[in-house]
Amino acid sequence: MDIIFYITAFVTLSSTxxxxxxxxxxxxLLYLVISxxxxxxxxxxxxxxxxxxxxxxxxxxxxxxxxxxVIMLLNLGKETAKQEKEWLKxxxxxxxxxxxxxxxxxxxxxxxxxxxxxxxxxxxxAKAVAISLFRPYLIGxxxxxxxxxxxxxxxxxxxxxxxxxxxxxxxxxxxx
Amino acid sequence: xxxxxxIEMVLLLAGLLFVLGIVGVIIRKNIIFMLLSIEVMLNAAxxxxxxxxxxxxxxxxxxxxxxxxxxxxxxxxxxxxxxxQTYHQHKSLDIDTLKEMKG
Numbered sequence: 001m002d003i004i005f006y007i008t009a010f011v012t013l014s015s016t017x018x019x020x021x022x023x024x025x026x027x028x029l030l031y032l033v034i035s036x037x038x039x040x041x042x043x044x045x046x047x048x049x050x051x052x053x054x055x056x057x058x059x060x061x062x063x064x065x066x067x068x069x070v071i072m073l074l075n076l077g078k079e080t081a082k083q084e085k086e087w088l089k090x091x092x093x094x095x096x097x098x099x100x101x102x103x104x105x106x107x108x109x110x111x112x113x114x115x116x117x118x119x120x121x122x123x124x125x126a127k128a129v130a131i132s133l134f135r136p137y138l139i140g141x142x143x144x145x146x147x148x149x150x151x152x153x154x155x156x157x158x159x160x161x162x163x164x165x166x167x168x169x170x171x172x173x174x175x176x
Numbered sequence: 177x178x179x180x181x182x183i184e185m186v187l188l189l190a191g192l193l194f195v196l197g198i199v200g201v202i203i204r205k206n207i208i209f210m211l212l213s214i215e216v217m218l219n220a221a222x223x224x225x226x227x228x229x230x231x232x233x234x235x236x237x238x239x240x241x242x243x244x245x246x247x248x249x250x251x252x253x254x255x256x257x258x259x260x261q262t263y264h265q266h267k268s269l270d271i272d273t274l275k276e277m278k279g
Contacts, residue, residue, distance in 0.1 A: 012189065013193070019196075019216065020199060020203070020212075025212075029212070042189070043223075046227055047230045048226045048237070050238055051222075059215075059245070062249070063252050067212070124229065124230060124237075128235040131235070137239050151253050151254055159257040
């Protein structure tokens, strides 16, 4: 199980290094998804399957889709057609494909193992996490709910379009 | 029960990921890449929490990871709304052209 951890750590570090060195945001997002997937494998190896699941579903699913949506929204200029052509070049997708193929090989190897040797470490399953989350950390859940509510309201307020953005003091000074 | 992966290596990986995130924040000039690097740093913190939680066999690490996840979701929504608003007002995402902070 040790060698799988080191391979996954290598995949994580190399894909994160590719994230911070790419010029195209979509390429960086592609590598960041690989980084999140390999980090999820590390969570699974550490005996935290619930965190691994949340990493894939929320991070690689929801947050990355939000990023891709905003980047697509911003790139509506004349570079879009040129980028569309560049996205399909093999040298763009060969790197993420190799890294995700490594992760897929690890997944297949872990699946084909006998059942009791998948994690030699003690596993903290979702039931223990839920009991700890909703009993001692209940105030944290409430605070996270308030934070998410403030995030929704703030994003809806910031995202609306205004024609002129002037402070009200500046508006009062202008006619005089 | 003997842990298969030593805790020092996992914490070293988390530290390296955090350093990569800091380097990304420092060297990039695009706001989207800086936000991505902040995501990498949050992931590194979550990895450290989960690793220490599984080292002691307690669910507290994963609980903290769930809180980090909720915080990251709120932060990303606010940050992307700010990026959209900045792009609509300045037509640029370069922090060198945005350094004036004029309304």
